[in-house]
Amino acid sequence: MSDTRHPTLDESALTPEQQSVFDAIREGKRGVVQGPLRVWLQSPKLAERAEALGAFCRYDTRLPPRVSELAILVTGAFWASGFEWAVHAPIALQAGLAEHIVEDIRCGRTPTFTxxxxxAVYCFADELHRNHQVSSSTYAAVVAQYGVEGAVELVGILGYYTLISMTINAFNVPLPEGEADPF
Incomplete structure (x- = not known):
């Protein structure tokens, strides 16, 4: 018996509310409605609000894309979320994160940073996921880099991508076509 938790989203049969949210996502910075966003559209109000948070966390925080993607990868690896990893590992590399860092995170090793x-972002993300809190020194290191506002935004990124990863895992969102499971 197959596990059919991954809901099908028939784009030709969307409710008016689903269609409105679908169009807003497709016409936004993402340009595509894939993976967990398709799951969220089963609840259009959730999809609408989560997409708004996601757009901020991905594109509008004070963290540079390189470290924002680092935080996303730490989250994706923590949750062993294959879809998330497959989408964001190439983005992280393109944003300037070193290949050895990406590979170390994927393999569960602590990377060496220059x-x-x-x-700072790696330690913060890793500690918060694993220990459910961060040490004073780790917190201070992130604040020294990005201020308190940046620390708050980093927690937002980690929380949002935890929601993404949990959705992927709970609903068995398949990997993008042609991608192998990274975990």
């Missing part, structure tokens, strides 16, 4: 901002 950039202080990357080390």
């Amino acid at each position: 950039a202080a901002d990357e080390a």
Whole structure:
């Protein structure tokens, strides 16, 4: 018996509310409605609000894309979320994150960093996921790099991508076509 938790989204049979949210996502910065966003459209109000948070977390925080993507990868690896990893690992590399860092995170190893901002964000993300809190020194390192506002936004990124990863895992969102499971 197959597991059919991944809901089908028939784009030709969307409710008016689903269609409105679908169009807003497709016409936004993402340009595509895929993966967990398709699951969320089963609840259009959730999809609408989560997409708004996601657009901010992905495109509008004060963290540079390189370290924002680092935080996303730490989250995706923590949750062993294959779809998330498959989408964001190439983006992280394109944003300037070193290949050895991406591979170390995927393999569950602590990377060696030369950039202080990357080390700070990695430690913060890793500690918060694993320990459910961050040490004073880890918090201070992120605040030194990005201020309190940046620390708040980093927690937002980690929380949003935890929601993404949980959705992917709970609903068995398949990997993008042609991608192998990274975990």
